[in-house]
Every structure is written in structure tokens, then in C-alpha cells.
Amino acid sequence: MPNNKLERIHSDSASTCKLCQMEMDSIHERLDMKMEEIDILDTPRRSFSVHFPVRMDSGKTKMFIGHRVQYNDARGPTKGGIRYHPELTVEYLQNLAFLMAIKCALVEIPFGGAKGGIVVNTKELSRGELERVTRAYIREMSDYIGPFKDIPAPDVYTDEQVMVWIMDEFERIKGEHVPSIVTGKPLALGGSKVRKYSTALGGVYILEAALNELGITGSDIKIAVQGFGNVGKNAARILHEKGYKVCAVSDSTSGILNEKGLDIPAVIEHKSRTGHLMDFPDAKEITNKELITSDCTVLIPAALSDQIDLENANNVKAQIILELANAPTSSEASQILLGRSVLVIPDILANAGGVVVSYFEWIQNLNQDYWEEEKILEKLRKKMMTAFETVYPIYCEEKCSMRRAALQLSIERILEAERLRGNL
Numbered sequence: 217m218p219n220n221k222l223e224r225i226h227s228d229s230a231s232t233c234k235l236c237q238m239e240m241d242s243i244h245e246r247l248d249m250k251m252e253e254i255d256i257l258d259t260p261r262r263s264f265s266v267h268f269p270v271r272m273d274s275g276k277t278k279m280f281i282g283h284r285v286q287y288n289d290a291r292g293p294t295k296g297g298i299r300y301h302p303e304l305t306v307e308y309l310q311n312l313a314f315l316m317a318i319k320c321a322l323v324e325i326p327f328g329g330a331k332g333g334i335v336v337n338t339k340e341l342s343r344g345e346l347e348r349v350t351r352a353y354i355r356e357m358s359d360y361i362g363p364f365k366d367i368p369a370p371d372v373y374t375d376e377q378v379m380v381w382i383m384d385e386f387e388r389i390k391g392e393h394v395p396s397i398v399t400g401k402p403l404a405l406g407g408s409k410v411r412k413y414s415t416a417l418g419g420v421y422i423l424e425a426a427l428n429e430l431g432i433t434g435s436d437i438k439i440a441v442q443g444f445g446n447v448g449k450n451a452a453r454i455l456h457e458k459g460y461k462v463c464a465v466s467d468s469t470s471g472i473l474n475e476k477g478l479d480i481p482a483v484i485e486h487k488s489r490t491g492h493l494m495d496f497p498d499a500k501e502i503t504n505k506e507l508i509t510s511d512c513t514v515l516i517p518a519a520l521s522d523q524i525d526l527e528n529a530n531n532v533k534a535q536i537i538l539e540l541a542n543a544p545t546s547s548e549a550s551q552i553l554l555g556r557s558v559l560v561i562p563d564i565l566a567n568a569g570g571v572v573v574s575y576f577e578w579i580q581n582l583n584q585d586y587w588e589e590e591k592i593l594e595k596l597r598k599k600m601m602t603a604f605e606t607v608y609p610i611y612c613e614e615k616c617s618m619r620r621a622a623l624q625l626s627i628e629r630i631l632e633a634e635r636l637r638g639n640l
């Protein structure tokens with residue numbers, strides 16, 4: 217392992233989030249970080265993979281691979297979603313788990329960061345197979361997760377039902393009720409009001425604060441949303457209900473565009489009835505690539521990573537990018553957008569509403585005391601606005617990207633926790 221500071225920072229063996237490497241390099245310099253501080257942030261604390269057999273509907277047994285990365289727990293038990301995707305790798309999850317640690321520090325909730333999942337295409341599984349795969353993964357993981365160790369939640373291609381199977385399998389193993397083992401549950405089994413749409417709503421609070429700062433107002437604001445799952449669909453719905461023109465949306469197969477604004481409730485009905493966006497009447501069909509460079513004021517990536525890259529960053533027409541997905545913008549693209557004065561509201565701030573209400577769910581489970589919607593909405597808004605109002609002045613004063621401003625703040629908080637624990 218290289219021992220020179222710069223060599224170490226650029227070494228391939230360094231595990232610091234590659235997704236924001238350039239910002240990280242400039243923070244190392246700005247905060248004049250010591251080698252031991254860089255190392256502590258560079259290193260996932262626990263990172264493991266499990267292989268397990270599952271009996272498929274055909275009667276044959278198939279082996280699956282699951283991963284979990286618990287990146288940093290200096291500020292509390294680790295927290296983060298479970299993703300089911302055929303291209304999932306442990307290296308990639310390390311990046312996402314790092315972002316979780318940063319996100320929790322940014323909104324000042326007492327958690328570290330984790331992320332995990334299974335290498336699987338859920339569209340190829342029956343419901344029974346999905347349940348057996350989930351339960352088998354949790355049997356392998358049960359010693360390493362817990363309400364005060366590591367608390368999973370939904371992410372791409374996992375939902376409330378998957379969270380119930382996680383909770384139920386964990387409870388069978390432990391022989392007691394432990395609803396606080398997982399968040400994102402349905403209301404009937406200890407879920408929290410608002411959690412279903414909190415990622416999208418938290419992002420909308422931040423977007424409106426940014427529009428206000430930039431003086432962008434009026435009925436001409438056009439919005440494009442990539443991804444039409446939990447996050448993208450709810451973002452489109454909330455923005456439509458608030459009177460914004462949502463002109464383009466997409467899912468994994470295609471996109472649709474209507475420059476006058478899409479009828480979002482009708483799009484939601486169409487997607488839930490047909491399973492896709494294709495053939496929606498009164499709209500032009502576009503590709504996911506075309507959506508990214510479509511004529512809009514606000515672009516909302518709400519699907520997978522690396523959607524805005526070196527190839528298309530110069531062609532983005534939006535004035536604001538609200539990153540509801542994790543890591544949708546490559547590090548190089550972020551620099552191009554900064555140069556073009558496009559405001560990129562980073563994932564660690566924009567999509568933090570999800571984990572904030574997960575934190576509220578965890579508290580409610582531990583206390584067996586459930587809160588009304590108004591209370592949660594008020595507390596969510598306060599958390600999101602406090603984070604925005606702390607990050608925005610740093611971004612303005614230091615003339616850096618908003619991502620760098622947010623990362624810097626969180627890193628100082630994580631290092632403070634490490635110092636207080638005597639690790640530095």
C-alpha cells in the first residue's frame with residue numbers, strides 16, 4: 217500500500233468513494249487531512265459476501281450471492297438499503313455505503329452507513345422465489361444485522377413486502393418481535409407514515425429552496441424525471457400536485473415526453489396497469505438518454521448510477537439537477553456541470569428524506585409509539601431545511617460544488633466522532 221499521501225489518494229487500492237473522488241481530493245487538501253484521517257474514511261469496516269442455495273419453482277436448486285457493506289459506524293449503528301440487481305458488486309456497494317455514512321452525518325441522525333443486496337434480476341423470479349431468496353439471505357445475515365448493529369431498508373427493486381420478509385425471518389431466528397430490525401415496512405406492521413414517499417418529498421423541499429435561492433419562479437418550470445419506481449413516481453406525483461409541469465418521465469425500458477406537461481395521475485395508472493410507460497397516449501416516446509438532455513429546467517435522475525457522464529454532461533439543458541438516485545452523475549460530469557453553472561443538488565442531500573423518515577420509523581418502533589402524519593412532515597421538513605441552510609452558504613462562499621460543501625461538512629462530523637471514540 218502506498219504511504220505517500222497523494223499516491224494513496226489516487227491509488228486503485230484506496231476504497232474512498234470513487235463516485236466523488238475529485239471532490240474528496242479537494243476536501244483532503246482543504247481540511248489539510250492527516251494520512252490516518254484519510255485512511256479511516258477510506259476503509260469500509262466490514263464488507264462481506266454470502267452464497268446460499270434456494271429451491272426454485274422448477275424444483276431445481278440455484279446458488280445466489282448476497283453482500284453487505286457496513287462502511288462506518290462511528291456515529292451509530294449502520295443504516296442503508298438492500299438492492300436486488302443482476303450487476304451488483306461488493307466494490308460498488310462500498311461506494312454506496314460510504315454515501316450512506318456521509319448522508320446520515322449530513323442530516324445529523326445517529327447512524328453510520330451501510331448498503332447491501334443480492335445479485336439477482338427480480339423480474340425473472342416468481343413471488344414465492346423472491347420470498348425464499350430474501351429469507352435465505354437474511355438467515356445468512358442474521359448474526360451481523362440488528363436494531364443496534366445494522367438496520368436495512370428498501371432500495372432498488374426491494375419494497376415494503378421484502379422488508380416484511382426480512383423482519384419476519386429475523387424474528388423467527390431470534391424468537392421475539394423486533395420491528396426495529398428494518399425500516400420501510402408497511403403501516404400495518406410497524407411502518408411509519410410518510411416513509412413511502414419521504415425520499416421524494418424531502419427532495420422536493422430541497423428543490424423548492426434551491427429554486428427560491430436562484431430566483432427561478434413561474435409556470436414555465438419544466439421537469440424531467442428518470443426512473444418511475446418508489447422515488448421517481450412519487451417525485452413526479454408531488455411536483456404535479458404542486459402545479460409544476462412534469463414534461464418527461466422514464467422507466468427501464470423507455471420514456472415519454474409531452475412539452476405541455478404530462479397528466480401524471482394518468483401516467484401512474486397506465487404504468488401500474490401495463491407495467492410500462494410505453495404506449496401512453498398523448499406523449500412522444502423518448503429514450504432514457506434523450507430524457508437526460510431534454511429541454512427542462514430541472515432534471516431529476518431517480519433510477520440508477522452514472523446516467524450523467526462525460527458523453528452527455530455538456531448537452532444537459534437543465535439549470536438544476538436534483539439527484540434523487542444515488543450517484544447518478546459521474547465525478548467528471550460533475551466538474552463539467554460546475555463549469556457550466558448547472559446547480560447539482562447532490563444525492564447525499566437531495567435523497568436524504570428516505571433515511572430521515574427511516575430514523576423516525578426506528579424511533580417509533582423502539583418506543584412502540586406511533587406518530588401522526590403532520591408531526592412527521594414537520595420533522596422531515598425541519599431536518600431537510602437545516603441541512604440545506606448549512607450546506608448552501610458553504611457552497612456560495614467557497615465557490616465549490618454543492619457536493620463538495622456537503623461532503624466536507626459530513627466528513628468533519630464523522631472525524632469528530634472517531635476522535636471522541638479515541639480512534640484518532
Ligand SMILES: NC(=O)C1=CN([C@@H]2O[C@H](COP(=O)(O)OP(=O)(O)OC[C@H]3O[C@@H](n4cnc5c(N)ncnc54)[C@H](OP(=O)(O)O)[C@@H]3O)[C@@H](O)[C@H]2O)C=CC1
Nearest residue numbers: 372373415443444445446447467468518519541542567570
Ligand atoms: N427507496 C428509497 O427510499 C431510496 C432510494 N434512493 C435511490 O433512488 C433510486 C431509485 O430507487 P427506488 O425508486 O427505490 O427503486 P425502485 O426499484 O422502486 O424503482 C427503480 C426505477 O428505476 C427504473 N430503472 C431501472 N433500471 C433503469 C435504467 N437502466 N434506466 C432507467 N430507469 C431504470 C425502474 O424501471 P422499471 O419500472 O421499468 O423496472 C424503476 O422505475 C436509486 O438510486 C436508490 O438508491 C435513495 C434514497 C432512498
Ligand SMILES: O=C(O)CCC(=O)C(=O)O
Nearest residue numbers: 296297369371570571574
Ligand atoms: O432508509 C434507509 O435507511 C436507507 C435508504 C437508502 O438506502 C438510501 O438513502 O440510499
